[in-house]
Amino acid sequence: MNLLTPTSLEELSAAITAHDNAVVVGGAVGLMSAAMAPTWGSVNISLAGLGLDRRDGRQVGAMVTLEALERGGLPGRRAVLDAIKQTATPALRRRITIGGVLASVPPGPDLSVALGAHDAYVRVLGAGGQIAWHPLLRLGELAHPRVVLEVDLGVPGPSRFRRFSGHHRGGPSLVSVAARVRADGTLAVCVCSPPAPPRLPDDEHDSADRLVRSLVADIGRELGAGIRRELTDIGRERGAGIRRGLADG
Numbered sequence: 331m332n333l334l335t336p337t338s339l340e341e342l343s344a345a346i347t348a349h350d351n352a353v354v355v356g357g358a359v360g361l362m363s364a365a366m367a368p369t370w371g372s373v374n375i376s377l378a379g380l381g382l383d384r385r386d387g388r389q390v391g392a393m394v395t396l397e398a399l400e401r402g403g404l405p406g407r408r409a410v411l412d413a414i415k416q417t418a419t420p421a422l423r424r425r426i427t428i429g430g431v432l433a434s435v436p437p438g439p440d441l442s443v444a445l446g447a448h449d450a451y452v453r454v455l456g457a458g459g460q461i462a463w464h465p466l467l468r469l470g471e472l473a474h475p476r477v478v479l480e481v482d483l484g485v486p487g488p489s490r491f492r493r494f495s496g497h498h499r500g501g502p503s504l505v506s507v508a509a510r511v512r513a514d515g516t517l518a519v520c521v522c523s524p525p526a527p528p529r530l531p532d533d534e535h536d537s538a539d540r541l542v543r544s545l546v547a548d549i550g551r552e553l554g555a556g557i558r559r560e561l562t563d564i565g566r567e568r569g570a571g572i573r574r575g576l577a578d579g
C-alpha cells in the first residue's frame with residue numbers, strides 16, 4: 331500500500347491529479363472499518379501534512395477531530411454539539427475528522443445534517459486544482475475526486491438535532507433531523523435518512539415524511555411556539571413539496 335503525505339496544496343493537487351483512484355485519508359476510522367466503503371486503496375493520500383488540524387473561530391480545518399471541535403466550544407450551534415455527541419463513540423471521536431464525516435459517501439448522517447441546518451460551507455479542492463467554497467449540502471453534487479480542506483460552521487442561532495433509530499412502519503430505520511431558528515424567526519430544516527445524503531425536506535415521495543414532520547414539530551416546540559417554519563435558503567431554490575406538510579407541524 332502506498333501512502334502519500336503532501337505538505338502543500340500544490341502537492342496535494344498534483345497527487346490527486348496523478349492518481350485517479352487515490353483514497354483521501356482523514357482520521358482513517360471509516361477506512362479501517364471493513365463494514366464501510368471504501369477501505370484503503372493502492373494509493374492513499376493523507377491530509378496530515380497540510381496543517382488542516384487548526385480552527386480559527388467558525389473556520390475549521392478538515393482534519394480537526396470531533397472531540398477537538400466539542401472541546402473548543404460551539405456557541406450558537408447546539409444542534410452541532412448534539413450531533414457530535416451522538417456520533418460513534420468517545421474513543422472514535424478522538425480520531426474522526428470533520429472533513430472525513432462530511433466527505434465520506436454516504437456522509438455521516440449526524441454532523442452533516444446539523445451543519446446543513448446552520449447553512450455551513452465547505453472549501454473544496456477539485457480535480458483540476460481549483461479551490462472554492464460551496465454550500466455543504468451541495469458537496470455531494472461535486473465531481474470526484476474532491477478534497478474538503480476547510481469547513482465554515484455557518485450561521486449561529488438556536489438549534490436542535492434529533493436522531494430516530496429503530497423500526498418505523500413504512501419508514502427508514504434511521505432518520506436525523508436538525509433545525510435552526512433564523513434571525514427572522516423562520517426555521518431552517520435539514521434531514522437525512524441514510525444511505526441517501528443529507529437534504530432539505532423537499533421530497534414529496536419520501537416515506538419518512540411523517541416521521542420527519544413529527545421530529546421537526548418536536549424541535550419547534552422545544553425552540554419556542556409560534557415559529558414560522560421554512561426550508562434553508564438552498565431548499566427554497568429547489569422547490570418544496572414537503573413545505574406544505576412542515577407548515578402543519
Ligand SMILES: Cc1cc2nc3c(=O)[nH]c(=O)nc-3n(C[C@H](O)[C@H](O)[C@H](O)COP(=O)(O)OP(=O)(O)OC[C@H]3O[C@@H](n4cnc5c(N)ncnc54)[C@H](O)[C@@H]3O)c2cc1C
Nearest residue numbers: 354356357358359360361418427429430433438439440478
Ligand atoms: C464504528 C463506527 C461508527 C460510526 N458511527 C457514526 C455515527 O454514529 N454517526 C455518523 O454520522 N457517522 C458515523 N460513522 C461514520 C464516520 O463518521 C465516518 O466513517 C467518517 O468518515 C470517519 O471520519 P474519518 O476522518 O476517520 O474519515 P476516513 O476514514 O479517513 O475517511 C472516510 C471517507 O472519507 C474520505 N475522506 C476523508 N477525509 C476527507 C477529506 N477531507 N476530503 C475528501 N474526502 C475525505 C475518505 O477518502 C473515505 O472515503 C461511524 C463509523 C464507524 C467506523
